[in-house]
Amino acid sequence: MSFSAVLHSEWIKVKSLRGTAGSLIAVLLVTLGTTALAFATIGQAEADDPGAEPLYDAFYALNFGQIAAISFGVTAMSSEYLNGALRISLAAVPRRGPFYAAKIAVLGGLALATGLVTAFASFLLGQSFMGPYAIGLDHPGAVRACVGAGIYLALLALFAAGLTTVLRSGVAVLCTLVPFVLIVPFVIGDVAGSVAEFLPDRAGQQILHAHPAGHLGPWTGLAVCAAWSAATLLAGWWALRRRDA
Template identity: 30%
Template sequence: MSTHQPPMPQAAVDATDWRPAPGGPFPGYTSPIPVVRTHLGHALASEWTKIKSVRSTMWTLGVFVLLVVGIGLLTGSLVSGSTSDMSGENPLSLGFFGLLLGTMCVITLGVLTTASEYGTGMIRTTMTACPSRVRVLTAKAIVFFVVAFVVTLAATSLVALAQTSMLDGTPGFRTPTGGEWLKGTVGVSLYIALLGLLSLVVGSMIRHSAGAITIMIGALLAPLVIALFMFSSSLEKVRELLFEYSIPNQLSVFYANSLSNSGPSGWDPLWIALGVTAVAFGAACLLLEKRDV
Protein backbone atom coordinates (compact mmCIF):
# COMPACT_ATOMS: atom_id res chain seq x y z
CA MET A 1 0.00 0.00 0.00
CA SER A 2 1.31 3.38 -0.96
CA THR A 3 1.98 5.77 1.90
CA HIS A 4 2.34 8.78 -0.36
CA GLN A 5 -0.03 11.67 0.56
CA PRO A 6 -0.90 14.61 -1.68
CA PRO A 7 0.64 17.93 -0.66
CA MET A 8 -1.47 20.22 1.51
CA PRO A 9 -2.90 23.37 -0.09
CA GLN A 10 -0.89 26.51 0.47
CA ALA A 11 -3.73 28.10 2.50
CA ALA A 12 -3.74 25.16 4.90
CA VAL A 13 0.02 25.36 5.26
CA ASP A 14 -0.22 29.07 6.04
CA ALA A 15 -2.93 28.38 8.59
CA THR A 16 -0.96 25.69 10.41
CA ASP A 17 2.19 27.79 10.44
CA TRP A 18 0.39 30.94 11.69
CA ARG A 19 1.60 32.35 14.99
CA PRO A 20 0.49 35.57 16.66
CA ALA A 21 3.02 38.33 16.34
CA PRO A 22 4.74 39.48 19.54
CA GLY A 23 3.36 42.48 21.43
CA GLY A 24 -0.32 41.47 21.68
CA PRO A 25 -2.89 38.82 20.82
CA PHE A 26 -3.56 39.97 17.25
CA PRO A 27 -1.35 43.01 16.63
CA GLY A 28 -1.16 42.47 12.91
CA TYR A 29 -4.94 42.23 12.40
CA THR A 30 -7.10 45.13 11.24
CA SER A 31 -10.89 44.69 11.32
CA PRO A 32 -12.67 45.64 8.08
CA ILE A 33 -15.63 46.82 10.21
CA PRO A 34 -15.07 50.30 11.68
CA VAL A 35 -15.24 50.31 15.47
CA VAL A 36 -17.10 53.39 16.74
CA ARG A 37 -17.68 54.26 20.36
CA THR A 38 -21.45 54.53 20.83
CA HIS A 39 -23.08 57.52 22.49
CA LEU A 40 -26.49 59.03 23.18
CA GLY A 41 -26.80 60.26 19.59
CA HIS A 42 -26.90 56.70 18.29
CA ALA A 43 -29.64 55.78 20.77
CA LEU A 44 -31.62 58.88 19.77
CA ALA A 45 -31.38 57.95 16.09
CA SER A 46 -32.57 54.42 16.88
CA GLU A 47 -35.54 55.60 18.93
CA TRP A 48 -36.51 58.17 16.32
CA THR A 49 -36.54 55.42 13.69
CA LYS A 50 -38.77 53.30 15.92
CA ILE A 51 -41.30 55.97 16.84
CA LYS A 52 -41.78 57.16 13.27
CA SER A 53 -42.04 53.62 11.89
CA VAL A 54 -44.76 52.08 14.08
CA ARG A 55 -48.43 52.55 13.24
CA SER A 56 -49.42 53.40 16.80
CA THR A 57 -47.63 56.76 16.51
CA MET A 58 -49.63 57.84 13.46
CA TRP A 59 -52.92 56.59 14.87
CA THR A 60 -52.62 58.09 18.34
CA LEU A 61 -51.23 61.43 17.21
CA GLY A 62 -53.72 61.57 14.33
CA VAL A 63 -56.67 61.04 16.68
CA PHE A 64 -55.14 63.55 19.10
CA VAL A 65 -54.96 66.28 16.45
CA LEU A 66 -58.48 65.40 15.26
CA LEU A 67 -59.90 65.73 18.77
CA VAL A 68 -58.07 68.93 19.68
CA VAL A 69 -58.70 70.73 16.39
CA GLY A 70 -62.16 69.29 15.70
CA ILE A 71 -63.65 69.92 19.14
CA GLY A 72 -61.88 73.28 19.36
CA LEU A 73 -63.32 74.51 16.07
CA LEU A 74 -66.75 73.10 16.86
CA THR A 75 -66.82 74.82 20.25
CA GLY A 76 -65.68 78.10 18.73
CA SER A 77 -68.32 78.00 16.00
CA LEU A 78 -71.10 77.25 18.51
CA VAL A 79 -70.08 80.00 20.91
CA SER A 80 -69.59 82.56 18.13
CA GLY A 81 -73.32 82.43 17.41
CA SER A 82 -74.26 82.88 21.05
CA THR A 83 -75.54 86.22 22.32
CA SER A 84 -74.89 85.56 26.02
CA ASP A 85 -72.47 87.81 27.86
CA MET A 86 -69.37 85.88 28.90
CA SER A 87 -68.01 88.77 31.02
CA GLY A 88 -64.66 89.19 29.29
CA GLU A 89 -63.95 85.50 28.68
CA ASN A 90 -60.61 84.46 27.23
CA PRO A 91 -61.35 82.83 23.84
CA LEU A 92 -58.33 80.52 24.22
CA SER A 93 -60.08 78.74 27.10
CA LEU A 94 -62.41 77.05 24.63
CA GLY A 95 -59.54 74.79 23.56
CA PHE A 96 -59.64 73.07 26.96
CA PHE A 97 -62.35 70.55 26.06
CA GLY A 98 -60.64 68.99 23.04
CA LEU A 99 -57.27 69.02 24.76
CA LEU A 100 -58.61 67.13 27.80
CA LEU A 101 -59.88 64.30 25.59
CA GLY A 102 -56.76 64.37 23.44
CA THR A 103 -54.59 63.89 26.52
CA MET A 104 -55.66 60.23 26.56
CA CYS A 105 -54.05 59.75 23.15
CA VAL A 106 -50.73 61.20 24.32
CA ILE A 107 -50.86 59.03 27.44
CA THR A 108 -51.49 55.93 25.31
CA LEU A 109 -48.59 56.69 22.98
CA GLY A 110 -46.28 57.32 25.93
CA VAL A 111 -47.06 53.93 27.43
CA LEU A 112 -46.71 52.12 24.11
CA THR A 113 -43.30 53.69 23.48
CA THR A 114 -41.80 51.56 26.24
CA ALA A 115 -44.26 48.84 27.32
CA SER A 116 -44.94 47.53 23.81
CA GLU A 117 -41.29 46.47 23.44
CA TYR A 118 -41.63 44.25 26.49
CA GLY A 119 -44.79 42.70 25.05
CA THR A 120 -43.17 41.85 21.71
CA GLY A 121 -39.75 40.94 23.12
CA MET A 122 -38.09 43.66 21.05
CA ILE A 123 -36.58 45.06 24.23
CA ARG A 124 -33.99 42.22 24.20
CA THR A 125 -32.70 43.40 20.84
CA THR A 126 -32.69 47.00 22.02
CA MET A 127 -30.70 46.21 25.16
CA THR A 128 -28.27 44.01 23.21
CA ALA A 129 -27.56 46.82 20.78
CA CYS A 130 -27.25 49.32 23.64
CA PRO A 131 -26.38 47.65 26.96
CA SER A 132 -26.66 50.98 28.81
CA ARG A 133 -30.27 50.76 29.96
CA VAL A 134 -30.44 54.30 31.32
CA ARG A 135 -29.22 55.59 27.96
CA VAL A 136 -32.02 53.71 26.20
CA LEU A 137 -34.69 55.12 28.52
CA THR A 138 -33.21 58.62 28.22
CA ALA A 139 -33.26 58.43 24.42
CA LYS A 140 -36.87 57.23 24.43
CA ALA A 141 -37.83 60.07 26.79
CA ILE A 142 -36.14 62.78 24.72
CA VAL A 143 -37.55 61.62 21.39
CA PHE A 144 -41.06 61.17 22.74
CA PHE A 145 -41.09 64.49 24.60
CA VAL A 146 -39.99 66.43 21.51
CA VAL A 147 -42.57 64.71 19.28
CA ALA A 148 -45.41 65.18 21.79
CA PHE A 149 -44.53 68.83 22.41
CA VAL A 150 -44.25 69.77 18.74
CA VAL A 151 -47.52 68.07 17.76
CA THR A 152 -49.39 69.55 20.74
CA LEU A 153 -47.99 73.02 20.10
CA ALA A 154 -49.03 72.88 16.45
CA ALA A 155 -52.56 71.71 17.31
CA THR A 156 -53.15 74.19 20.16
CA SER A 157 -51.73 77.09 18.16
CA LEU A 158 -54.01 76.31 15.22
CA VAL A 159 -57.05 76.10 17.48
CA ALA A 160 -56.10 79.28 19.32
CA LEU A 161 -55.72 81.24 16.09
CA ALA A 162 -59.00 79.90 14.71
CA GLN A 163 -61.00 80.58 17.88
CA THR A 164 -59.60 84.08 18.27
CA SER A 165 -60.52 84.82 14.67
CA MET A 166 -64.04 83.35 14.99
CA LEU A 167 -64.79 85.15 18.26
CA ASP A 168 -63.33 88.50 17.25
CA GLY A 169 -66.01 91.06 17.99
CA THR A 170 -68.29 88.58 19.76
CA PRO A 171 -69.83 90.16 22.89
CA GLY A 172 -68.27 88.90 26.10
CA PHE A 173 -64.93 87.86 24.62
CA ARG A 174 -61.75 89.90 24.76
CA THR A 175 -58.41 89.83 22.99
CA PRO A 176 -55.92 87.51 24.75
CA THR A 177 -52.78 89.07 26.21
CA GLY A 178 -49.27 87.92 25.34
CA GLY A 179 -48.97 85.99 28.60
CA GLU A 180 -52.26 84.21 27.93
CA TRP A 181 -51.07 83.25 24.45
CA LEU A 182 -47.86 81.84 25.92
CA LYS A 183 -49.65 79.77 28.57
CA GLY A 184 -52.43 78.65 26.21
CA THR A 185 -49.99 77.32 23.60
CA VAL A 186 -46.43 76.72 24.83
CA GLY A 187 -47.31 76.21 28.50
CA VAL A 188 -50.11 73.74 27.97
CA SER A 189 -48.06 71.88 25.33
CA LEU A 190 -45.19 71.41 27.79
CA TYR A 191 -47.67 70.13 30.38
CA ILE A 192 -49.24 67.60 27.99
CA ALA A 193 -45.80 66.43 26.84
CA LEU A 194 -44.78 65.90 30.48
CA LEU A 195 -47.92 63.84 31.11
CA GLY A 196 -47.02 61.70 28.12
CA LEU A 197 -43.47 61.39 29.41
CA LEU A 198 -44.78 60.29 32.80
CA SER A 199 -46.83 57.65 30.99
CA LEU A 200 -43.71 56.47 29.18
CA VAL A 201 -41.90 56.08 32.52
CA VAL A 202 -44.86 54.23 34.06
CA GLY A 203 -44.90 51.92 31.04
CA SER A 204 -41.21 51.17 31.62
CA MET A 205 -41.88 50.29 35.27
CA ILE A 206 -45.10 48.28 34.74
CA ARG A 207 -43.94 46.62 31.48
CA HIS A 208 -47.54 45.96 30.49
CA SER A 209 -49.36 48.22 28.04
CA ALA A 210 -52.94 47.71 29.23
CA GLY A 211 -52.00 47.98 32.89
CA ALA A 212 -49.94 51.16 32.46
CA ILE A 213 -52.62 52.84 30.30
CA THR A 214 -55.27 51.99 32.92
CA ILE A 215 -53.13 53.49 35.68
CA MET A 216 -52.52 56.72 33.78
CA ILE A 217 -56.13 57.20 32.67
CA GLY A 218 -57.16 56.54 36.27
CA ALA A 219 -54.72 59.21 37.42
CA LEU A 220 -56.20 61.56 34.82
CA LEU A 221 -59.87 61.15 35.66
CA ALA A 222 -60.28 59.34 39.00
CA PRO A 223 -59.46 62.22 41.42
CA LEU A 224 -62.01 64.55 39.80
CA VAL A 225 -64.70 61.87 39.57
CA ILE A 226 -64.17 60.80 43.19
CA ALA A 227 -64.34 64.40 44.38
CA LEU A 228 -67.66 64.93 42.61
CA PHE A 229 -69.25 62.22 44.75
CA MET A 230 -67.85 63.29 48.10
CA PHE A 231 -70.98 64.84 49.65
CA SER A 232 -70.05 64.44 53.31
CA SER A 233 -68.98 67.64 55.07
CA SER A 234 -66.29 65.72 56.95
CA LEU A 235 -64.58 65.02 53.61
CA GLU A 236 -64.70 68.61 52.42
CA LYS A 237 -60.94 69.17 52.74
CA VAL A 238 -60.21 65.95 50.87
CA ARG A 239 -62.69 66.94 48.16
CA GLU A 240 -61.05 70.34 47.74
CA LEU A 241 -57.60 68.76 47.58
CA LEU A 242 -58.70 66.35 44.87
CA PHE A 243 -60.31 69.19 42.91
CA GLU A 244 -57.29 71.44 43.16
CA TYR A 245 -54.66 68.90 42.16
CA SER A 246 -56.63 66.86 39.65
CA ILE A 247 -55.13 66.90 36.16
CA PRO A 248 -58.21 68.51 34.53
CA ASN A 249 -58.06 71.38 37.02
CA GLN A 250 -54.33 71.84 36.53
CA LEU A 251 -54.91 71.84 32.79
CA SER A 252 -57.57 74.53 33.11
CA VAL A 253 -55.14 76.73 35.07
CA PHE A 254 -53.28 77.41 31.82
CA TYR A 255 -56.46 79.04 30.55
CA ALA A 256 -57.05 81.01 33.80
CA ASN A 257 -60.25 79.02 34.32
CA SER A 258 -59.59 76.93 37.44
CA LEU A 259 -62.28 74.67 38.88
CA SER A 260 -61.49 75.91 42.41
CA ASN A 261 -60.61 79.21 44.03
CA SER A 262 -57.43 77.85 45.60
CA GLY A 263 -54.66 75.44 44.70
CA PRO A 264 -52.18 75.67 41.81
CA SER A 265 -52.11 78.87 39.78
CA GLY A 266 -49.96 80.49 37.12
CA TRP A 267 -47.22 78.07 36.04
CA ASP A 268 -47.54 75.85 39.13
CA PRO A 269 -49.05 72.85 37.26
CA LEU A 270 -45.99 72.72 35.02
CA TRP A 271 -43.59 72.56 37.97
CA ILE A 272 -45.73 69.91 39.67
CA ALA A 273 -45.75 67.74 36.55
CA LEU A 274 -42.00 68.25 36.11
CA GLY A 275 -41.28 67.21 39.70
CA VAL A 276 -43.47 64.11 39.60
CA THR A 277 -42.03 63.04 36.25
CA ALA A 278 -38.45 63.53 37.45
CA VAL A 279 -39.04 61.37 40.53
CA ALA A 280 -40.74 58.66 38.44
CA PHE A 281 -37.90 58.74 35.91
CA GLY A 282 -35.33 58.21 38.65
CA ALA A 283 -37.32 55.26 40.02
CA ALA A 284 -37.60 53.76 36.53
CA CYS A 285 -33.82 54.00 36.04
CA LEU A 286 -33.20 52.17 39.32
CA LEU A 287 -35.63 49.42 38.38
CA LEU A 288 -34.05 49.01 34.96
CA GLU A 289 -30.64 48.41 36.52
CA LYS A 290 -31.96 45.86 39.05
CA ARG A 291 -34.40 43.82 36.96
CA ASP A 292 -33.79 41.40 34.14
CA VAL A 293 -34.88 42.36 30.63
Protein backbone atom coordinates in the same frame (compact mmCIF):
# COMPACT_ATOMS: atom_id res chain seq x y z
CA MET B 1 -22.87 53.23 20.52
CA SER B 2 -22.69 56.99 20.85
CA PHE B 3 -25.65 58.75 22.42
CA SER B 4 -26.49 60.43 19.11
CA ALA B 5 -26.65 57.01 17.47
CA VAL B 6 -29.00 55.79 20.19
CA LEU B 7 -31.17 58.87 19.68
CA HIS B 8 -31.30 58.14 15.97
CA SER B 9 -32.32 54.54 16.57
CA GLU B 10 -35.14 55.64 18.88
CA TRP B 11 -36.33 58.14 16.27
CA ILE B 12 -36.47 55.33 13.71
CA LYS B 13 -38.59 53.25 16.11
CA VAL B 14 -41.11 56.04 16.64
CA LYS B 15 -41.65 56.83 12.98
CA SER B 16 -41.70 53.19 11.86
CA LEU B 17 -44.25 51.88 14.37
CA ARG B 18 -47.76 52.70 13.17
CA GLY B 19 -49.35 52.67 16.59
CA THR B 20 -46.79 55.10 18.05
CA ALA B 21 -46.80 57.49 15.11
CA GLY B 22 -50.59 57.29 14.84
CA SER B 23 -51.14 58.17 18.51
CA LEU B 24 -48.83 61.18 18.13
CA ILE B 25 -50.74 62.43 15.09
CA ALA B 26 -53.98 61.82 16.99
CA VAL B 27 -52.97 64.44 19.57
CA LEU B 28 -53.26 67.08 16.86
CA LEU B 29 -56.22 65.66 14.97
CA VAL B 30 -58.38 64.89 17.99
CA THR B 31 -57.81 68.30 19.53
CA LEU B 32 -58.42 70.24 16.33
CA GLY B 33 -61.43 68.12 15.36
CA THR B 34 -63.06 68.56 18.75
CA THR B 35 -62.31 72.27 18.71
CA ALA B 36 -63.91 72.75 15.31
CA LEU B 37 -66.99 70.73 16.27
CA ALA B 38 -67.52 72.38 19.64
CA PHE B 39 -66.87 75.97 18.64
CA ALA B 40 -68.80 75.76 15.36
CA THR B 41 -71.92 74.53 17.15
CA ILE B 42 -72.03 76.04 20.64
CA GLY B 43 -68.98 78.28 20.75
CA GLN B 44 -70.90 81.54 21.08
CA ALA B 45 -73.86 80.17 23.03
CA GLU B 46 -72.54 81.05 26.49
CA ALA B 47 -69.78 83.46 25.56
CA ASP B 48 -71.59 86.40 27.18
CA ASP B 49 -72.25 84.48 30.41
CA PRO B 50 -70.90 86.46 33.40
CA GLY B 51 -69.06 83.35 34.61
CA ALA B 52 -67.43 82.55 31.27
CA GLU B 53 -63.64 82.39 31.11
CA PRO B 54 -62.74 82.91 27.44
CA LEU B 55 -59.08 81.90 27.76
CA TYR B 56 -59.69 78.64 29.63
CA ASP B 57 -62.71 77.82 27.46
CA ALA B 58 -60.53 78.20 24.36
CA PHE B 59 -58.73 75.00 25.38
CA TYR B 60 -61.83 72.88 25.94
CA ALA B 61 -60.66 70.27 23.40
CA LEU B 62 -57.48 69.69 25.40
CA ASN B 63 -59.56 67.39 27.61
CA PHE B 64 -59.65 64.98 24.67
CA GLY B 65 -56.20 65.72 23.26
CA GLN B 66 -54.61 64.78 26.58
CA ILE B 67 -55.95 61.24 26.22
CA ALA B 68 -54.15 60.97 22.88
CA ALA B 69 -50.98 62.33 24.51
CA ILE B 70 -51.20 59.66 27.20
CA SER B 71 -51.73 57.03 24.49
CA PHE B 72 -48.60 58.22 22.70
CA GLY B 73 -46.48 57.86 25.83
CA VAL B 74 -47.93 54.43 26.49
CA THR B 75 -47.51 53.04 22.97
CA ALA B 76 -43.99 54.47 22.57
CA MET B 77 -42.82 52.68 25.70
CA SER B 78 -44.98 49.55 25.68
CA SER B 79 -43.64 48.58 22.25
CA GLU B 80 -40.44 47.56 24.04
CA TYR B 81 -42.33 44.94 26.03
CA LEU B 82 -43.94 43.19 23.06
CA ASN B 83 -42.44 40.02 21.63
CA GLY B 84 -39.14 40.44 23.45
CA ALA B 85 -38.28 43.76 21.77
CA LEU B 86 -36.54 45.01 24.92
CA ARG B 87 -33.99 42.18 24.75
CA ILE B 88 -33.08 43.21 21.22
CA SER B 89 -32.84 46.88 22.20
CA LEU B 90 -30.58 46.10 25.15
CA ALA B 91 -28.45 43.79 23.01
CA ALA B 92 -27.79 46.76 20.73
CA VAL B 93 -27.43 49.24 23.63
CA PRO B 94 -26.32 47.28 26.72
CA ARG B 95 -26.00 50.42 28.86
CA ARG B 96 -29.52 50.97 30.09
CA GLY B 97 -28.95 54.59 31.09
CA PRO B 98 -28.27 55.91 27.56
CA PHE B 99 -31.02 53.68 26.18
CA TYR B 100 -33.67 55.00 28.58
CA ALA B 101 -32.48 58.61 28.34
CA ALA B 102 -32.55 58.52 24.53
CA LYS B 103 -36.03 57.03 24.44
CA ILE B 104 -37.38 59.61 26.88
CA ALA B 105 -35.61 62.45 25.04
CA VAL B 106 -37.10 61.46 21.68
CA LEU B 107 -40.53 60.83 23.16
CA GLY B 108 -40.53 64.08 25.11
CA GLY B 109 -39.19 66.15 22.22
CA LEU B 110 -41.81 64.87 19.79
CA ALA B 111 -44.59 65.27 22.34
CA LEU B 112 -43.51 68.84 23.10
CA ALA B 113 -43.28 69.85 19.43
CA THR B 114 -46.67 68.30 18.68
CA GLY B 115 -48.17 69.79 21.82
CA LEU B 116 -47.06 73.32 20.96
CA VAL B 117 -48.38 73.07 17.41
CA THR B 118 -51.62 71.60 18.72
CA ALA B 119 -52.10 74.28 21.37
CA PHE B 120 -51.55 77.27 19.10
CA ALA B 121 -53.53 75.76 16.21
CA SER B 122 -56.43 74.81 18.47
CA PHE B 123 -56.56 78.26 20.06
CA LEU B 124 -56.57 80.08 16.72
CA LEU B 125 -59.04 77.65 15.14
CA GLY B 126 -61.50 77.97 17.99
CA GLN B 127 -61.40 81.75 18.00
CA SER B 128 -62.13 81.86 14.27
CA PHE B 129 -65.68 80.68 15.15
CA MET B 130 -66.23 83.15 17.98
CA GLY B 131 -67.09 86.26 15.96
CA PRO B 132 -67.38 89.32 18.24
CA TYR B 133 -66.42 87.22 21.26
CA ALA B 134 -63.06 86.15 19.81
CA ILE B 135 -59.83 86.79 21.68
CA GLY B 136 -56.39 86.87 20.11
CA LEU B 137 -52.85 86.02 21.12
CA ASP B 138 -52.61 89.54 22.52
CA HIS B 139 -55.22 88.65 25.16
CA PRO B 140 -53.64 88.64 28.65
CA GLY B 141 -52.15 85.21 29.30
CA ALA B 142 -52.95 83.78 25.84
CA VAL B 143 -49.39 83.11 24.70
CA ARG B 144 -48.51 81.76 28.13
CA ALA B 145 -51.52 79.44 28.00
CA CYS B 146 -50.63 78.15 24.51
CA VAL B 147 -47.03 77.46 25.46
CA GLY B 148 -48.11 75.94 28.76
CA ALA B 149 -50.69 73.72 27.05
CA GLY B 150 -47.99 72.30 24.78
CA ILE B 151 -45.73 71.61 27.76
CA TYR B 152 -48.66 70.08 29.64
CA LEU B 153 -49.36 67.59 26.84
CA ALA B 154 -45.68 66.61 26.74
CA LEU B 155 -45.62 66.11 30.51
CA LEU B 156 -48.63 63.81 30.34
CA ALA B 157 -46.93 61.74 27.63
CA LEU B 158 -43.81 61.43 29.80
CA PHE B 159 -45.92 60.60 32.85
CA ALA B 160 -47.53 57.76 30.90
CA ALA B 161 -44.18 56.55 29.54
CA GLY B 162 -42.65 56.35 33.00
CA LEU B 163 -45.63 54.47 34.41
CA THR B 164 -45.56 52.07 31.46
CA THR B 165 -41.92 51.28 32.22
CA VAL B 166 -42.89 50.44 35.79
CA LEU B 167 -45.94 48.31 34.97
CA ARG B 168 -44.67 46.90 31.65
CA SER B 169 -48.20 46.88 30.29
CA GLY B 170 -49.78 49.46 28.02
CA VAL B 171 -53.27 48.14 28.73
CA ALA B 172 -52.79 48.43 32.49
CA VAL B 173 -51.53 51.99 32.21
CA LEU B 174 -54.36 53.12 29.94
CA CYS B 175 -56.93 51.49 32.22
CA THR B 176 -55.36 53.37 35.14
CA LEU B 177 -54.58 56.78 33.68
CA VAL B 178 -57.64 57.46 31.54
CA PRO B 179 -60.09 57.16 34.48
CA PHE B 180 -57.50 58.92 36.67
CA VAL B 181 -57.47 61.95 34.38
CA LEU B 182 -61.15 62.02 33.44
CA ILE B 183 -62.92 60.99 36.65
CA VAL B 184 -60.76 60.91 39.79
CA PRO B 185 -59.95 64.65 40.04
CA PHE B 186 -63.64 65.54 40.03
CA VAL B 187 -64.52 62.87 42.61
CA ILE B 188 -61.64 63.83 44.89
CA GLY B 189 -62.37 67.50 44.29
CA ASP B 190 -65.87 67.07 45.68
CA VAL B 191 -64.63 65.11 48.70
CA ALA B 192 -61.20 66.50 49.54
CA GLY B 193 -61.41 70.04 48.22
CA SER B 194 -57.99 71.58 47.61
CA VAL B 195 -56.21 68.21 47.54
CA ALA B 196 -57.38 67.76 43.94
CA GLU B 197 -55.42 70.86 42.93
CA PHE B 198 -52.20 68.89 43.29
CA LEU B 199 -53.18 66.05 40.98
CA PRO B 200 -51.20 66.16 37.71
CA ASP B 201 -54.01 67.19 35.37
CA ARG B 202 -55.64 69.76 37.66
CA ALA B 203 -52.26 71.27 38.55
CA GLY B 204 -51.05 71.34 34.95
CA GLN B 205 -54.21 72.98 33.67
CA GLN B 206 -53.72 75.99 35.95
CA ILE B 207 -51.56 77.37 33.14
CA LEU B 208 -54.69 77.71 31.00
CA HIS B 209 -56.41 80.15 33.32
CA ALA B 210 -55.94 83.89 32.97
CA HIS B 211 -56.26 84.24 36.75
CA PRO B 212 -55.90 80.82 38.43
CA ALA B 213 -57.85 80.25 41.62
CA GLY B 214 -56.61 78.15 44.52
CA HIS B 215 -53.16 77.60 45.96
CA LEU B 216 -51.26 77.11 42.68
CA GLY B 217 -50.36 79.74 40.13
CA PRO B 218 -49.98 79.00 36.41
CA TRP B 219 -46.30 78.05 36.47
CA THR B 220 -46.28 76.49 39.93
CA GLY B 221 -49.17 74.29 38.83
CA LEU B 222 -47.22 73.21 35.77
CA ALA B 223 -44.23 72.55 38.03
CA VAL B 224 -46.37 70.21 40.16
CA CYS B 225 -47.40 68.36 36.99
CA ALA B 226 -43.72 68.15 36.01
CA ALA B 227 -42.89 66.71 39.43
CA TRP B 228 -45.42 63.92 38.89
CA SER B 229 -43.88 63.14 35.51
CA ALA B 230 -40.35 63.21 36.94
CA ALA B 231 -41.39 60.82 39.71
CA THR B 232 -42.77 58.23 37.28
CA LEU B 233 -39.74 58.58 34.99
CA LEU B 234 -37.39 57.98 37.92
CA ALA B 235 -39.49 55.01 39.01
CA GLY B 236 -39.30 53.69 35.44
CA TRP B 237 -35.52 54.09 35.42
CA TRP B 238 -35.27 52.18 38.70
CA ALA B 239 -37.50 49.39 37.32
CA LEU B 240 -35.51 49.18 34.10
CA ARG B 241 -32.23 48.90 35.98
CA ARG B 242 -33.41 46.35 38.53
CA ARG B 243 -35.45 43.97 36.38
CA ASP B 244 -34.45 41.50 33.74
CA ALA B 245 -35.46 42.23 30.17
